[in-house]
Amino acid sequence: MFQRLPESGGATFVITVDGRAVTAREGDSVAVALLAAGFERCRTTPVSGAPRAPYCMMGVCFDCLAKVDGEASVQTCLRQVTDGMRVERQQGKRSVGA
Numbered sequence: 455m456f457q458r459l460p461e462s463g464g465a466t467f468v469i470t471v472d473g474r475a476v477t478a479r480e481g482d483s484v485a486v487a488l489l490a491a492g493f494e495r496c497r498t499t500p501v502s503g504a505p506r507a508p509y510c511m512m513g514v515c516f517d518c519l520a521k522v523d524g525e526a527s528v529q530t531c532l533r534q535v536t537d538g539m540r541v542e543r544q545q546g547k548r549s550v551g552a
């Protein structure tokens with residue numbers, strides 16, 4: 455669904471998403487890396503389990519929450535990728551203390 459512009463450059467990073475290695479670019483937000491890798495959702499809602507995907511890409515909608523390097527409920531549109539980052543798509547509500 456989403457494709458990078460041909461002129462997008464920068465260093466290449468490898469992150470893992472749910473244990474799967476994914477290539478990202480320097481300057482990508484985690485949400486961009488997820489969408490560019492073909493992930494169609496990054497969390498499910500706590501009440502109904504409905505899937506959610508990044509929407510606003512500017513920190514407003516909270517539909518991009520995921521667990522990043524062990525930190526739950528990270529707004530992935532506001533977090534830049536780093537090499538070796540571990541991302542887990544969030545299922546329902548986060549656990550207390552995580």
Ligand code: FES
Nearest residue numbers: 511515516518531
């Ligand atoms: S995509 Fe809306 S807050 Fe991240």
